[in-house]
Amino acid sequence: MDKGILRNVAINLFGLVLPTFVSLVTVPPYIKMLGVDRYGVIALVWTLIGYFSVLDLGMSMAAQNQISKAYASKDAEACERVFWSAFWLNFITGAVGGLLIYSGGALYTAYFTHVTPELRHEVYLALPWLAVAIPIANVSWVFAGAINGAERFGIYNTNQTLGTFLFQLLPLGAAWAIAPNLQTVIAAAVLARLLAGLLLGRAALRVLGIKHVRGPRFDTSKALFNFGGWMLVSSLTMTVADSLDRMMLGAGMGARFVTYYTVPQNLVTRLNLVPNALGRTLFPRLSALHREHADEIAAQSLQFLNAVFTPVAIGAIVVLEPFLRVWVGPVIAGHGAPVGRFLIVAVWLIGQAGVTRILIQSQNNPAAAARVGLVELPLYAGLLWLGISRFGLPGAAAAVLFRALFDYVVLLWLSRIHSRTIVVDMFAHLSFLAAALAIAWWLPDAIYAIGAGVVLALANCVWSVATTPLLRGYARSLLFRLNLRKSA
Known part of the structure; x- marks a missing residue:
């Protein structure tokens, strides 16, 4: 990259x-x-x-x-x-x-x-x-x-x-x-x-x-409609899916529980700034490239996003509950923190799925990405209904997490890039997130949890640099520049 x-x-x-x-x-x-x-x-x-x-x-x-x-x-x-x-x-x-x-x-x-x-x-x-x-x-x-x-x-x-x-x-x-x-x-x-x-x-x-x-021009307008129509379908299905959890919670559990869910959700979705910035950058670049080069850039982007976004997600998981307690009080924090932790992992997966979706769309196949959303929406609605009726707020958050994982797996398969290395890298970083979830749940003292989260985030950064040639190159370049400045 x-x-x-x-x-x-x-x-x-x-x-x-x-x-x-x-x-x-x-x-x-x-x-x-x-x-x-x-x-x-x-x-x-x-x-x-x-x-x-x-x-x-x-x-x-x-x-x-x-x-x-x-x-x-x-x-x-x-x-x-x-x-x-x-x-x-x-x-x-x-x-x-x-x-x-x-x-x-x-x-x-x-x-x-x-x-x-x-x-x-x-x-x-x-x-x-x-x-x-x-x-x-x-x-x-x-x-x-x-x-x-x-x-x-x-x-x-x-x-x-x-x-x-x-x-x-x-x-x-x-x-x-x-x-x-x-x-x-x-x-x-x-x-x-x-x-x-x-x-x-x-x-x-x-x-x-x-x-x-x-x-x-008629021929140009027709080509724009052919591409844009499927982009519109993707946008509509994603818009409906993104609001469906709150709508079904309101219908099934009442307005109070929507508040318990929406407050951490609105906070967590702010983390989307990083993958959104990457996605906005990638779409025109991948549109202009031939398929082989586009695949290479997409694979590197996934590694880069894991390396940058995983430490951020680890930090968000361990500080979420203490922050909510200070910001909105212990009642909302008690209900909302477990939900928010699941949603952080979901946002992490959605960011990676977004890269593969952009690769598919930019290479003139927006219909494939749109069909995923059409197939997924009724399945997601059923999973939400089951999760809310059986488990309440955690059930809704778990349904969102499963939807994000479904997006990741299916879009990665449809993108047809070399997936083995990418999947191994994803699961390695996902294990760090699982450790962060364990820390947030099992260490009740906020200071100890945040300290352990910092150590875990640093370990994840070391892992990323050690296992990713692209990041090792960036690290060497940064150290070389720092040495030159010290010498000067």
Whole structure:
């Protein structure tokens, strides 16, 4: 795995962490200025808009796949053809979505949000702005796909971070300067999205060297639909599966147990930043490579992810319960810590399965990955029902863990890369995680558990360097540079 991939992983990780931090910091001022009710309505409104991401139809990922191939072969005409075809397709579907939300937003607000007549009226006044937000979001995804397809992640993350600042701060400023009501805040948020989209679009045009507006091409649009449709199926099945555990817990055990489950789950899913940054980096690179080279990069990426992510997971397992006790109190910590430990291992497996899924999708076989999700979903629902009815919260977490393991095994088999070395490496690191689980359960004193976890994480790092030639090379290079600096 070359240094360019590692540099892009670091850039993407930073680009994921900073917007998350900005979003968390601005929540208290929003609640203080708008009040709990208005802030809750805004959260519901943006959730509703999030559902309309289905109108992307997988075009942004399809465009990224095609542009990465054309950009790598320096085919500027193909880049331009794919870009404008995806742009117009997403603009049209976004406009349709805007009309739908304009006509259906009033119904949603009246019957599903349970708000006061005053707040309902404010949402009605904001509906035209919400309608405009859908096509803006749709075409922005195409701009992002184009920039990432060219592997210009620094440009993308700079624009993405700037867009997050605008989206969080401009509505806050409008509420303070004009009026703390929904129509003002939503209008300012849509204007922020528009400004961010224009900046992202200008960056995409510059990266690809596009100077003229063109219409869509039928053959290019058809190819994008063929690829993007299966990407959409994968996205939908994963979205449903990711929320199914909470929905079934709520139906089977009640809202209190959803809280016990969701609090550690939301905390644990933050660990996804590392594999997500790797996945964002790999998709365009693997799309542009021939199969043999792509297999080699994917195998190296799995080893790299194990080496980096396993110590993080070990640390998370041993500090989870003490942190929850300080953060949310002993009751939620007592119920949530065992669940969270299972979910940490699940997140670790999901990250590795994501690498093989990206390999399959990038090599023009997204249908295979989508079919895995379609077959898995009913099996997972049945396993969740059985686990919750028999074992409660631990049963739900165990079902999530089994789903992650199923994904890992099946996608590794479908990827057809040399799996023996990868599986051996996975089980070796999994044994370290099993030891961390034992430490967290059998050492009640937090100080002793954390100390043992640190020793275990260091042992895992030594194991990774000793057994992985790629990491030994990185370690030698780092030591060589340190020696040179000391000599100087």
